[in-house]
Amino acid sequence: MRDRDLLIDLTRLCSRHLEGLQPTGVDRVTLAYLRHYRARARALVRHGGRLLRLSHRASDRLFAALLGESANPRRDIQLSVAATHLANLRPKTGSVLFHLSHSGLEDPIYARWLGALDLHPVYFVHDLIPMTHPEYARPGEDQRHRQRLSTMASTGRGLIFNSTATWQSCQEHRRQQGVAPRVEELIAPLGAEPLPRPCRERPFADPYFLVLGTIEPRKNHLLLLQLWRHWLSLGEVVPKLVLLGRRGWECEQVIDLLERCPALAGQVVELHGCADQELSNWLAHARALLFPSFAEGFGLPVVEALSVGTPVIATDLPAFREAAGSIPEYLDPLDGPAWLSALRDYRDGGPRYHAQRARLRQFRAWRWEDHFALVDPFLARLRD
Structure with a gap:
């Protein structure tokens, strides 16, 4: 990928970091993609009513902040975004965009941005729970999630599902809507990031x-x-x-x-x-x-x-x-x-x-390298 023309939407991750929130499962997926593709990617953020592509330098500074490699991550996140506002760098047309959370897809303007800039999104579908179990979601979240899926279907170049169960939920949603899939799809289970070696001392003496x-x-x-x-x-x-x-x-x-x-x-x-x-x-x-x-x-x-x-x-x-x-x-x-x-x-x-x-003793977890062994050729097919 010449000129690092792969983009990763990091808006949610930046926002949560600035709010002092620990990464959720959704965020861990984005971080894994950032680690894997950072040498070939630039950052994309939605800020101030604009879709901003960060420069190589600003992207590297933002990547380091989000991956825990910065002495002052809050400052570096803010500086990276501010510098991009001043430079007014628009995303390069024809770029592949990884959108790895569901964040922002409920806003119809996101689809208009993608169309105007001729970006080719690859979306990650984590679940359809707001639609299948609306009683467990915030009021109105089921309709917002329907709009997210609609944005994925109308603008996406590819969809990645975290499990067959999620893919089957999506298939059932399409069947009810009477629509057929129009994009390439991949089921790729999540990897388990190796955790640091635990301390010998137990948090509690008792079970x-x-x-x-x-x-x-x-x-x-x-x-x-x-x-x-x-x-x-x-x-x-x-x-x-x-x-x-x-x-x-x-x-x-x-x-x-x-x-x-x-x-x-x-x-x-x-x-x-x-x-x-x-x-x-x-x-x-x-x-x-x-x-x-x-x-x-x-x-x-x-x-x-x-x-x-x-x-x-x-x-x-x-x-x-x-x-x-x-x-x-x-x-x-x-x-x-x-x-x-x-x-x-x-x-x-x-x-x-x-x-x-x-x-x-029989358990073997999927690692992120197993995940990307599926995603890398999928991405290559989408770009051909």
Whole structure:
């Protein structure tokens, strides 16, 4: 690719970094693409009502800031974007553009920008959950997501799906709409970024269970908190429950339990975010990762936990089966007694716990090199 004419839309990643937010699963995908393609790419950002292509120098400075290689990343992000505003560099026509989040695609002006500049977008489809499960999304998010898919369909050169489950959801949406796919498509499972080696010292001396992800209705934290309150009332030795993730939207019942339930005080530990080293420590020493979610497009925490040898107890979802096979323990997300039975066994190091530990020896996570071994030739085909 001469003249680094591959573009990566980094608007969401820049915005979240400036807000001091830790990367989500969506952001980890963008960071992986940035690492893989940085030598061949320039940055694209949406700012001030314009679509800005950063220069080589500004792109390199922005890449370093987002990848943790800058002493002052906030300043470097702002300087990179400001310099581009002054230079007024428009994207080169005919460039391939990676848009790896769903951010901004609900705005019709984005499609007009792409058409006017003759860009060739390759979109990453993470899930269709706002449409398939609108009750777990913000009000109006289902319509916004429909517009995002419409933008992808009308402007895209290619679509990359994180799982067969997500691709099948998209196929069902098209069937209902009576439309056929008009772009090239690829299913490429996400890679698991190797985490730093965990410290030998455990975060807690006693066993604990871990939940990883934003607190929102879809993640079903409410089941676990109610279950922990009941478990504590039985007079048993109850492990701590660690919630690692920031508070999201429409989770008032969960927040009420966290802030106003005396029984849970000190027994449920809430952490709003952490760096990779701390994440590695929490994951590696947990008795199990708990994932009672109602819907997922992939479920990267499941793969990350299994990659470090930590058992997983999760909802029986197609995306989880696809990523982790039969290794996790799968349960109904509404069956509280079944979850309590499993938790007791894993607390005590019982037969179910040791059976999964044995299954774990067979697990091999996809790495990002496996992912890009599919994406690189796909991109080459799109450019021919």
